Amino acid sequence: DTGVSQDPRHKITKRGQNVTFRCDPISEHNRLYWYRQTLGQGPEFLTYFQNEAQLEKSRLLSDRFSAERPKGSFSTLEIQRTEQGDSAMYLCASSLNAAVGEKLFFGSGTQLSVL
Amino acid sequence: AQRVTQPEKLLSVFKGAPVELKCNYSYSGSPELFWYVQYSRQRLQLLLRHISRESIKGFTADLNKGETSFHLKKPFAQEEDSAMYYCAISNTGNQFYFGTGTSLTVIP
Numbered sequence: 001d002t003g004v005s006q007d008p009r010h011k012i013t014k015r016g017q018n019v020t021f022r023c024d025p026i027s028e029h030n031r032l033y034w035y036r037q038t039l040g041q042g043p044e045f046l047t048y049f050q051n052e053a054q055l056e057k058s059r060l061l062s063d064r065f066s067a068e069r070p071k072g073s074f075s076t077l078e079i080q081r082t083e084q085g086d087s088a089m090y091l092c093a094s095s096l097n098a099a100v101g102e103k104l105f106f107g108s109g110t111q112l113s114v115l
Numbered sequence: 116a117q118r119v120t121q122p123e124k125l126l127s128v129f130k131g132a133p134v135e136l137k138c139n140y141s142y143s144g145s146p147e148l149f150w151y152v153q154y155s156r157q158r159l160q161l162l163l164r165h166i167s168r169e170s171i172k173g174f175t176a177d178l179n180k181g182e183t184s185f186h187l188k189k190p191f192a193q194e195e196d197s198a199m200y201y202c203a204i205s206n207t208g209n210q211f212y213f214g215t216g217t218s219l220t221v222i223p
Binding site: 003031033035040041042043044045048056091093095099100101102103104105106107108109 | 119121124147149151158159160161164165166167201203205209210211212213214215216
């Protein structure tokens with residue numbers, strides 16, 4: 001499968017623990033996005049990268065969240081001191097470039113449960 | 116601020132009946148409009164986009180700038196159309212905003 005892959009598929013953690021998710025985009029894709037989705041809601045934008053540069057972070061994203069894409073390939077999303085409200089599906093998506101109308105390719109997501 | 120509104124959370128139609136999923140947006144510039152679909156146990160994927168003026172799986176969507184709408188339509192619904200549908204807009208920086216989704220059920 002040469003699509004966007006995310007690891008792990010599921011993560012259960014206790015409140016206060018740190019968690020890290022990984023996303024591997026389609027290899028030639030320059031853009032990488034992180035979204036969060038809770039039950040009954042659409043994907044909510046968190047942040048995105050153009051190659052290794054993080055271009056924007058959502059104002060809704062607290063300082064406990066950090067994302068990196070060190071070599072412009074895979075990306076990690078870390079949540080420090082997790083809270084129960086962080087429980088959600090975390091989606092990664094990539095696109096070939098930043099052209100208007102460029103389509104997103106999504107991964108299967110990481111389902112986070114904070115106990 | 117950018118916003119996408121999908122007023123129907125749930126929509127049920129009979130097989131062979133026409134279907135319309137509503138989407139309204141607010142955006143200060145000229146966004147691009149998309150419909151994404153998620154079938155059961157599959158990942159979210161693009162259905163169609165306004166820029167391509169395409170028809171995919173019998174679905175079409177017309178951009179009405181006056182009403183700021185991008186409704187998705189299909190003249191004859193099929194059982195395999197049952198899925199979750201998300202309307203989305205993107206700005207010139209290609210940042211995407213999604214609606215809350217409409218769950219479509221096609222009744223045999």
